Structure formats: structure tokens, C-alpha cells
Amino acid sequence: MTASFTLVQLRYFATVARLENMTAAAAELNVTQSTLSSAISQLERELGVELFTRIPRIGLNLTDSGTALLARSAAFLEDADQLAREAQQANAALKGAISVGIYAPLAPFQAPEILQQFEERFPEVSVTFVEGDQDTLQKEIYDGRCEIALMYDLGVDDRFDRTVIDRVPAHVIVAESHPLAIQGQSEVHLDELKDDPLVLLDLPYTREYYLGLFRQLGIKPRVRHVSLGYETVRSFVARGHGYSVLNQWVGHGMTYSGSRVVPIRLLDELQPMEASLVSRRGIAPTRKARAFAEVCTELMAQNRQESIFSIGDNEITR
Numbered sequence: 181m182t183a184s185f186t187l188v189q190l191r192y193f194a195t196v197a198r199l200e201n202m203t204a205a206a207a208e209l210n211v212t213q214s215t216l217s218s219a220i221s222q223l224e225r226e227l228g229v230e231l232f233t234r235i236p237r238i239g240l241n242l243t244d245s246g247t248a249l250l251a252r253s254a255a256f257l258e259d260a261d262q263l264a265r266e267a268q269q270a271n272a273a274l275k276g277a278i279s280v281g282i283y284a285p286l287a288p289f290q291a292p293e294i295l296q297q298f299e300e301r302f303p304e305v306s307v308t309f310v311e312g313d314q315d316t317l318q319k320e321i322y323d324g325r326c327e328i329a330l331m332y333d334l335g336v337d338d339r340f341d342r343t344v345i346d347r348v349p350a351h352v353i354v355a356e357s358h359p360l361a362i363q364g365q366s367e368v369h370l371d372e373l374k375d376d377p378l379v380l381l382d383l384p385y386t387r388e389y390y391l392g393l394f395r396q397l398g399i400k401p402r403v404r405h406v407s408l409g410y411e412t413v414r415s416f417v418a419r420g421h422g423y424s425v426l427n428q429w430v431g432h433g434m435t436y437s438g439s440r441v442v443p444i445r446l447l448d449e450l451q452p453m454e455a456s457l458v459s460r461r462g463i464a465p466t467r468k469a470r471a472f473a474e475v476c477t478e479l480m481a482q483n484r485q486e487s488i489f490s491i492g493d494n495e496i497t498r
Contacts, residue, residue, distance in 0.1 A: 187260055189223040190253055192216055193231060197250045201239045266467070277306040278468040281317040281329030285383070285410040286455070289428050290330060290479075298475045305468055314385050321460050327469040330476055333454035334385035339461055343473070346455040346480040348427045350393060353441040355420045356433075361442040368444050370397055370425070377404030377422035381413050390425050393450050417441050427453045455480065 196205040196216065206213040224231050231246035242250060282291055291309050298307055310317070310326050314335045320326040322339060336342050352373060354361050360368060370393070378401040380390060387406075394401045404422045407413050413424050418439035425446075433440035457473050459465060465473070 185223050185226040187257070189219045189226075191257060192219045193223055193246075194250065194253050194257065196220060196232070196240065197242055197246060200241070273304055274302045274468055274471060275304040276468065277308065278466075278472060279308045279310060279326050280469075280472055281310045281312060281320050281326040281331065281458075283317065283329075283331040284311045284313060285381070285386075285428060286330060286332075287311045288410075289430075290476075293479060294330075294472075294476060297479060298472060301475065302468075302471055305471070307472070313383050317458070321458060324460075327466060328457055328459045328472055331456060331458055332385075333456050334389055336456070336458055340458050341461045342456040342458050343477075344454045344456050345477050346483075347452040348429075348455060349446070349452040350390070350425050350427055350450050351429060351446055352423055352425055352444050353414065353417050353433075354423045354444065355418055356440050356442055357420060358423070358442070360444060366445060367447050369447050370394070370450075371399055373423050374399045374401065377402050379405045379407070379413050379416045379422040379424040381410060381424065381426065382406035382408055389451075389453065393425060393448075396450060397448060411436050414441055415439075 192205070192209065192211075195209055196202060199205045199208065202213055202216060202220075206216045209216065220231065227245070227249070229245035230243050231249065232240040233243055234240060287309065291311075295307055295309070298305070310320055310329075312320065314331060317326065317329045317331050318336065318340065321329055333342065333344070352368065352370070354373075356362075360372075380387060380401075380403050391401070405416055407416065410426070410428070413426070414430070415435045415437035416422065417424050418433075418435040418437050418441045429443055430441075431443065433442055435441060457476060459469065
């Protein structure tokens, strides 16, 4: 049978339990002692337990049942207050500022569009992006400097909740002068490039991910250059210093060096990277954080419809 006690009764109980005195609690709550006593009695009847032991001329002591109820009542009452505030604010325009993290290699591709869409929808919210690698962003989230971050799944530990909003497969890039590009080949197996020099994106966790793809296929790559910069890798490849394996697909091929690369899809069944929204576990998201997550999720879904080079499937990993 479901108990039908009220929030008022629970608030009265919590005050009495804290003060251990009915008279003092009635004065603090600004109600009569008879009203307070009646509310406590009704609560006990609803729950079918005795909450206090009455000690004449001394006061009240919590019973075991009362102690158990008190232990849960603080969080329950706080949630009720939060629910009321959110209901009151549901139709209010979002205002203020939000700091969000974004994985550095994703930022040039995703941040401008996210910012444009978010500002159009929520013009009174100021967004600050914090770019960093996977470890840096986890620290920013855990320390409270970022409410939420758009990043890959690599190295995200169990202090965080992660909502997968896209899966992005790996591909290779070669210079325009590479035989595969000259032949107009649009798909390739990775072992067809095993004798070519590799330009490796050398960010934390990213390096292990890419080298793991080679291990999965039993290939030992010839690593010639490493770089922490996504665009540096692309420029090296464009100038003929080797090929690279990347995830973010750039169709136009232009690089900072002025030369172009050609992206080629991989025919191998390889583990994709998971683009995820990451937040600290156990911390309820603010309305601004939920709004940011909504914009990111919608944009990823829209981009999946416009490009076949993406694997979409939202899920929450806890």
C-alpha cells in the first residue's frame, strides 16, 4: 500500500527531529503546537510506525524508524524544492553563462556550428568553449570548471556519465600525388598502405587508438612522423611525407600547407570512435547543460542524414 503523507508533514517531522522538542519546533515553524503534534501523528499513522519516543518533561527521541526516515528526508525535501523551482522556471528564457569542454581535434569541425545553433536558440546564454585533450577535459569537468564536454570515448573513466551521440569510423588520407589518389580509388584495405610511411596523430589515447587498429589487423605500421596537431598531420600528408589514419572526414581536402589530401574510406571492420557528451556522475545537469546537449545531439543527427560517413546510435554509458 502506498503511503499518502504530505510534504508539509515531512517538513514538520524533520524540524521536530532536528530540535528534539515540539514546543521549539512549533515556534520555528510558526504554527501551533497542536497543529504540529497532529501533523506528526498523521504521518505516523500513514507510515504505520512510531517516529518518536516521548519522554515527559525532557523532549523527544527518534526511534529507529524515525532515524531511517530522517536519513532520507533531507534529500527528498531538497529534490522537491528543486522540482518546484524548475517547474516555475520551465517557461522562463535561459540566461547566464555556461562553460563547456570540447576535444581539441573536434573543435574546428563542431564548435562553430554548435555555437551558431545554440546562440540562435538561446540568445541570452553566453557559451565559453574550453579546448583540450581527453585528460584535460575530464579534469575540467570533475573540478566543476566545465558542466559538460563534447569529446571522444577514449580514456573516459567511471567518474563520469557518457552519452554517445555519434560513432565515427576511421579513414585514411593520402596526398593528391599518391597512386591511390591518382587512380581515383575511394576505398582501400589498410594493409595496402602498410609499406608506406605513417604520419601519426600523437594525442593522449588517440595514439593508442590508431595503433590498436593496426594491431587488430596484424599490421606493423612504419611510423615516420608524429604530431600533436590534427592540421599538422594533414599538412605533412599533403606534402607527401606519408599517409595518416584519422576519423574526422574533411571532404574538400585543403590543408594549411596549401596542398590537398584525399580522404579514402577503409573497407576493414574497425572500431569507430564514439563522440560523446560527458558530465560528472552524480551531478544533476543544469538547464543550460541540458540545452547544450540537446543542440549537440540534434546537430549530430542532422549531419548523419547529410553524410554516409558516420554511424549514429545514441546511448548512455554509466
